Amino acid sequence: xxxxxxFTLQCSRCKRSHPSTQLQRVCDDCGRxxxxxFALDHAxxxxxxxxxxxxxxxxxxxxxxxxxxxSTVIYSLGEGATPLISADRLAARLGLSKLWIxxxxxxxxxxxxxxxxxxxxxxxxxxxxxxFCLPSAGNAAGAAAAYAALAGCALRAHMPDDSxxxxxxxxxxxxxxxxxxxxxxxDCARRLKEECDPSVWFDLSTLREPYRLEGKKTLGYExxxxxxxxxxxxxxxxxxxxxxxxxIGMWKAFAEMQELGWIGxxxxxxxxxxxxxxxxxxxxxxxxxETATPIEKPQTAALGLRVPAAIGDLLMLRALRxxxxxALTVTEAEWGEGQTWLASDVGLFxxxxxxxxxxxxxxxxxxxVINTADSVVVFNTGSGFKYSRSTWPxxxx
Amino acid sequence: xxxxxxFTLQCSRCKRSHPSTQLQRVCDDCGRxxxxxFALDHAxxxxxxxxxxxxxxxxxxxxxxxxxxxSTVIYSLGEGATPLISADRLAARLGLSKLWIxxxxxxxxxxxxxxxxxxxxxxxxxxxxxxFCLPSAGNAAGAAAAYAALAGCALRAHMPDDSxxxxxxxxxxxxxxxxxxxxxxxDCARRLKEECDPSVWFDLSTLREPYRLEGKKTLGYExxxxxxxxxxxxxxxxxxxxxxxxxIGMWKAFAEMQELGWIGxxxxxxxxxxxxxxxxxxxxxxxxxETATPIEKPQTAALGLRVPAAIGDLLMLRALRxxxxxALTVTEAEWGEGQTWLASDVGLFxxxxxxxxxxxxxxxxxxxVINTADSVVVFNTGSGFKYSRSTWPxxxx
Numbered sequence: 001x002x003x004x005x006x007f008t009l010q011c012s013r014c015k016r017s018h019p020s021t022q023l024q025r026v027c028d029d030c031g032r033x034x035x036x037x038f039a040l041d042h043a044x045x046x047x048x049x050x051x052x053x054x055x056x057x058x059x060x061x062x063x064x065x066x067x068x069x070x071s072t073v074i075y076s077l078g079e080g081a082t083p084l085i086s087a088d089r090l091a092a093r094l095g096l097s098k099l100w101i102x103x104x105x106x107x108x109x110x111x112x113x114x115x116x117x118x119x120x121x122x123x124x125x126x127x128x129x130x131x132f133c134l135p136s137a138g139n140a141a142g143a144a145a146a147y148a149a150l151a152g153c154a155l156r157a158h159m160p161d162d163s164x165x166x167x168x169x170x171x172x173x174x175x176x177x178x179x180x181x182x183x184x185x186x187d188c189a190r191r192l193k194e195e196c197d198p199s200v201w202f203d204l205s206t207l208r209e210p211y212r213l214e215g216k217k218t219l220g221y222e223x224x225x226x227x228x229x230x231x232x233x234x235x236x237x238x239x240x241x242x243x244x245x246x247x248i249g250m251w252k253a254f255a256e257m258q259e260l261g262w263i264g265x266x267x268x269x270x271x272x273x274x275x276x277x278x279x280x281x282x283x284x285x286x287x288x289x290e291t292a293t294p295i296e297k298p299q300t301a302a303l304g305l306r307v308p309a310a311i312g313d314l315l316m317l318r319a320l321r322x323x324x325x326x327a328l329t330v331t332e333a334e335w336g337e338g339q340t341w342l343a344s345d346v347g348l349f350x351x352x353x354x355x356x357x358x359x360x361x362x363x364x365x366x367x368x369v370i371n372t373a374d375s376v377v378v379f380n381t382g383s384g385f386k387y388s389r390s391t392w393p394x395x396x397x
Numbered sequence: 398x399x400x401x402x403x404f405t406l407q408c409s410r411c412k413r414s415h416p417s418t419q420l421q422r423v424c425d426d427c428g429r430x431x432x433x434x435f436a437l438d439h440a441x442x443x444x445x446x447x448x449x450x451x452x453x454x455x456x457x458x459x460x461x462x463x464x465x466x467x468s469t470v471i472y473s474l475g476e477g478a479t480p481l482i483s484a485d486r487l488a489a490r491l492g493l494s495k496l497w498i499x500x501x502x503x504x505x506x507x508x509x510x511x512x513x514x515x516x517x518x519x520x521x522x523x524x525x526x527x528x529f530c531l532p533s534a535g536n537a538a539g540a541a542a543a544y545a546a547l548a549g550c551a552l553r554a555h556m557p558d559d560s561x562x563x564x565x566x567x568x569x570x571x572x573x574x575x576x577x578x579x580x581x582x583x584d585c586a587r588r589l590k591e592e593c594d595p596s597v598w599f600d601l602s603t604l605r606e607p608y609r610l611e612g613k614k615t616l617g618y619e620x621x622x623x624x625x626x627x628x629x630x631x632x633x634x635x636x637x638x639x640x641x642x643x644x645i646g647m648w649k650a651f652a653e654m655q656e657l658g659w660i661g662x663x664x665x666x667x668x669x670x671x672x673x674x675x676x677x678x679x680x681x682x683x684x685x686x687e688t689a690t691p692i693e694k695p696q697t698a699a700l701g702l703r704v705p706a707a708i709g710d711l712l713m714l715r716a717l718r719x720x721x722x723x724a725l726t727v728t729e730a731e732w733g734e735g736q737t738w739l740a741s742d743v744g745l746f747x748x749x750x751x752x753x754x755x756x757x758x759x760x761x762x763x764x765x766v767i768n769t770a771d772s773v774v775v776f777n778t779g780s781g782f783k784y785s786r787s788t789w790p791x792x793x794x
Binding site for chain 2: 053056057058076077078081082083084085086089103106107108109110142145146147148149150152165166169170172173174175339340343344345346347348349383385386389392393394395396
């Protein structure tokens with residue numbers, strides 16, 4: 001049995017350390033996200049690798065690289081271990097030699113949000129929390145409510161009032177309290193601050209506690225395994241970006257895997273995709289800024305992309321630049337067309353965000369930031385079914 | 398490399414052989430389902446087992462036990478490899494010592510139907526088919542349409558006109574032609590017969606071709622792995638039953654695994670669950686009949702259970718009886734309560750059928766066919782989201 005790998009919690013900006021033996025939020029000094037830092041080396045990498053098959057067929061396959069004690073009760077619905085689908089007909093449509101879809105819609109609750117919530121709620125319950133709150137565009141609330149139900153905990157979710165029945169009914173069925181808020185997820189976050197006493201409700205907001213990111217980083221570990229486990233990774237990763245934890249999490253996984261000796265210094269080019277009506281990261285990337293300024297009037301029906309300001313902006317922009325990546329926008333019509341491609345060419349009923357990432361490949365090819373010979377992985381972050389019917393994938397005309 | 402295991406196609410009733418080198422439907426003589434029969438022994442079992450990890454993380458992990466040639470193009474969306482979720486809070490509610498949910502909603506297209514369609518369409522395309530048709534209550538059509546899209550093939554689906562937007566829109570997005578029919582899946586089957594020339598359209602109806610069942614049997618192989626791969630299986634399996642291929646497929650897998658030397662002669666008790674308003678198998682089981690007589694006016698909003706007559710009746714009834722199992726009905730209110738339990742105690746937004754199987758555990762305990770000390774696996778065959786909102790899981794009152 002491998003002893004748990006020691007870790008610390010370190011501020012992503014000022015590097016200040018915070019104790020991991022109690023519930024933590026953001027950095028006490030500068031308010032930026034805290035990151036889990038493991039002491040990793042090649043010897044650890046060898047030992048961890050030998051033990052992968054001893055763990056369940058889920059993201060908990062990488063349990064030895066998650067900051068969860070060996071005797072902790074795990075709250076798992078089978079999250080992770082999603083398929084990497086070879087999308088040959090869509091590749092042909094786009095003129096690419098090799099294209100895969102990492103289909104996160106096959107997670108519990110139908111989206112990639114399950115990864116973060118399984119780890120965050122497991123850890124928070126380990127540290128004594130029993131009541132959770134969060135602002136959410138929809139999918140994060142559904143995932144949080146499901147794991148709260150599994151753990152027998154309370155959840156209060158502030159959600160935009162136009163998120164739609166799918167998200168509201170789901171959360172309520174799990175037993176969560178839903179607070180509809182006029183506006184975006186940023187307005188929800190403001191209301192949550194007024195209404196949820198932090199001494200009662202533990203806040204699961206994106207990157208405002210350190211452990212959702214640990215769940216998300218398993219996306220990177222899985223890609224490594226999906227590509228054969230011999231160090232190969234795709235040339236480019238195309239990721240729809242709201243709060244950005246998926247992208248940041250993968251970037252963290254790549255750094256860890258290099259320390260473990262599982263991959264070399266080369267990285268996939270990370271491509272962030274946002275909606276034209278709400279593209280703070282694309283704007284900051286293009287202008288060369290280190291952080292992003294909030295979008296005043298965000299407008300997109302791709303709920304997961306309607307994130308006017310993200311606390312992970314600095315980390316995202318770093319990953320995009322260090323990887324030699326790019327940042328792209330798509331219009332509402334374009335993500336709709338991307339959904340149609342995923343349905344008719346691959347057989348996936350994708351979320352608007354998945355459609356956005358798919359269409360962005362075409363734009364990236366046109367912009368020359370992806371080449372036809374590149375191997376490309378596109379993320380479908382969620383299923384389309386929970387969204388309002390007006391945003392479902394349409395048949396090809 | 399293990400050479401492909403030879404197999405024949407044999408009638409499940411009269412045992413007549415049919416060649417597997419061409420497309421086959423039912424028995425030419427007696428019209429009953431054809432079954433794939435492999436030549437299996439312990440030596441094969443050892444070799445196959447050693448090769449499991451060389452296959453993808455999906456039902457194709459059991460590729461060596463599927464009747465698909467080694468050079469065949471596989472159409473896979475990552476179906477299978479679904480989680481077995483430990484449902485401790487629901488177990489406590491029911492007074493059971495150990496309860497798991499096999500969550501088939503985490504398949505592509507959100508239901509267990511993906512398993513059969515991946516294998517059936519892969520095999521049919523290998524044998525030259527490019528146009529498919531089927532009658533479906535909803536989930537089978539969605540799955541068939543998705544794999545047809547992946548393979549670049551045509552699909553025509555006859556569906557009850559009250560199946561709801563989720564199923565219709567999904568199929569159409571994948572590029573399928575949907576034919577709404579007033580009535581049940583039996584009425585759809587009649588219309589399909591009139592409208593789909595079998596020399597043009599290959600019929601994927603339940604058990605009217607031999608390969609969907611092969612996909613479904615992987616449920617049994619996965620349970621064996623989920624229980625540790627050392628021969629252990631649950632005491633009881635509770636399965637919502639419409640056409641019955643899941644139940645029949647598992648039963649076939651258990652027989653194969655015994656020939657392979659992976660399990661002994663003991664079997665889980667198989668429990669079939671149907672809706673009170675449409676319970677042909679329960680009626681036949683209770684009356685001691687060998688086959689079931691059709692239900693005249695089937696009435697249930699659990700679409701997958703609204704199957705008035707099933708060609709697999711003989712095979713289902715055999716499995717129930719040989720296993721020492723049982724057959725149970727639940728009312729509309731009861732499957733709704735089962736959905737609520739799955740949501741509030743486990744974090745699953747289940748289909749009506751999953752709710753039916755969950756509630757049936759309570760009835761099985763009351764009837765004494767399940768004991769509190771039994772280890773029990775309940776199948777949630779699909780996600781609730783594609784169904785009409787009126788049948789979604791409701792919050793606990």
